[in-house]
Amino acid sequence: MTLPILIALLIIIPALEVGVIIVSGSAIGIIPTIILMIATGFIGAGLSRNQGLKAFQEAQRQMAYGRLPGETILDGLCILLGGILLLFPGFLTDVLGLFLLIPITRKFFKKLIKKRLEKMLQNGQFYIFRR
Numbered sequence: 511m512t513l514p515i516l517i518a519l520l521i522i523i524p525a526l527e528v529g530v531i532i533v534s535g536s537a538i539g540i541i542p543t544i545i546l547m548i549a550t551g552f553i554g555a556g557l558s559r560n561q562g563l564k565a566f567q568e569a570q571r572q573m574a575y576g577r578l579p580g581e582t583i584l585d586g587l588c589i590l591l592g593g594i595l596l597l598f599p600g601f602l603t604d605v606l607g608l609f610l611l612i613p614i615t616r617k618f619f620k621k622l623i624k625k626r627l628e629k630m631l632q633n634g635q636f637y638i639f640r641r
Contacts, residue, residue, distance in 0.1 A: 523603070524600075526602055527598075527599070527601070527602055527603065528600075530600065530601050530602055531543060531547075531599075531600060531601070534601065547599055547600070547601070547604075550596060550601075550604040550608075551596060551597060554592070554593060554596025554597070554604065554607055554608065554611065555593065555596070555597075557592075557593075557596075557608075557612075558590075558592060558596065559593075561585075561589045561611055561613070562586065562590070562593070565582050565586040565589055566586070568582045568585075569582040569586070584623055584624065585613075585616065587623065588610045588616045588623070589611060589616075591607075591610055592606075592607040592609070592610030592616075593607065594607070595607030595610065596608070596611075
């Protein structure tokens with residue numbers, strides 16, 4: 511991701527989040543909006559902890575049998591990113607974070623990450639070191 515795109519995202523996403531929070535506050539009220547934002551944080555923390563532990567245990571199990579836990583590492587990456595997104599205040603990041611935490615919807619993001627990593631490997635932008 512190039513620097514101008516990253517800067518644009520850092521400006522646009524918070525602006526969109528503020529807009530959605532204002533609309534939500536107008537529609538359901540300020541207190542329910544705040545409670546909903548806090549609740550999604552707690553739900554996200556619980557989900558990411560639960561899913562993260564499962565991914566960690568699965569990676570350990572695969573390594574115990576001498577296999578590389580590639581898919582499990584992608585799961586862990588999605589879970590970590592989903593948990594981080596749920597910590598940010600706002601509903602748009604919460605929705606994306608929940609999609610990354612739910613195993614069924616996580617498959618879509620894993621495919622995107624896999625394609626991106628393969629492209630980076632082919633272009634020489636990503637290296638794998640072995641002992």
